[in-house]
Amino acid sequence: MxxxxxxxxxxxxxxxxxxxxxxxxxxxxxxxxxxxxxxxxxxxxxxxxxxxxxxxxxxxxxxxxxxxxxxxxGIVPEEPKPWLQNLIKSWTKAKAIEEEQEIILDHNYDGIKELDNSLPPWWKYMFYASIVFAVVYLVRFEVLDGDTQVMEYEKAVAEARMEINKYKSTATDLITAESLTLLTDAKSLKRGKAVFNLNCASCHLGDGGGSIGPNLTDEFWILGGGVKNVFTTISNGGRDGKGMIAWNKTLKAADIAKVASYVISLQGTTPAKAKVAEGEKWEE
The missing domain is CATH 1.10.287 (Helix Hairpins)
Structure with a gap:
């Protein structure tokens, strides 16, 4: 029950x-x-x-x-063979020592005799698989002129770029240099100033007068002025080998936009120690 x-x-x-x-x-x-x-x-x-x-x-x-x-x-069952021995035997087809007399060849080299063991199934099936693979590979790349690894990579990169561009064209909250507009509200500039003081003031000074980095308060720019160029410079970094690092791996795009707008707001101010102008005069 x-x-x-x-x-x-x-x-x-x-x-x-x-x-x-x-x-x-x-x-x-x-x-x-x-x-x-x-x-x-x-x-x-x-x-x-x-x-x-x-x-x-x-x-x-x-x-x-x-x-x-x-x-x-009172029934005594037969002693079963270990499963590992059965597995090895099925994948090697090797004869037991007691049965080797059945497959010994009539060859004798200084007392050394040869056994006529069959090839292990795992080796034989892998050999057959390699033949099939070789035929498929030959037809695929030599007869049908299939894409090489380089061509497949280039196609994958092109498709990825298309997907990125498609995403950029439909994403409403995505900030890029092309879609960026100058931010003038007090909240955005306050946030931009805070991020600037934390990450940029060590090279440009807190008032933007310039130290290691160039002066940000004059009309001269090394990589172009305007909020779009400043955004691109902050995001991608300065000149190779001697410019500032790219901040797009550290700062969010929204914060970079606010920093760029804050930098533009420094135009025309009078820093305590203004560094000599560098670059070319920028005109919108």
């Missing part, structure tokens, strides 16, 4: 859990995306493990009961 009760409970558990998991998967737009619904997938894996564990327990219990019955009946 106890056995039937346990079986009934197990069957009910399997049915109810399966239905619950099925409904959980139906809730999501992409039900098989493990990143969208990881908890459901964990529950599914746990459910499968419970079922497998239950079946393993049944098999072990059945085997143990059979052994006890055989022992009670």
């Amino acid at each position: 106890k056995k039937y009760f346990q079986s009934t409970v197990y069957v009910i558990f399997v049915i109810v859990t399966f239905i619950a998991l099925a409904k959980s998967f139906m809730v999501y737009e992409n039900p098989f995306n493990i990143y969208e619904n990881p908890l459901v997938w964990l529950a599914l894996i746990g459910f499968v493990l419970v079922v497998v564990f239950k079946e393993m327990v049944n098999i072990i219990a059945t085997t143990k009961a059979r052994e006890l019955q055989n022992e009670k009946d």
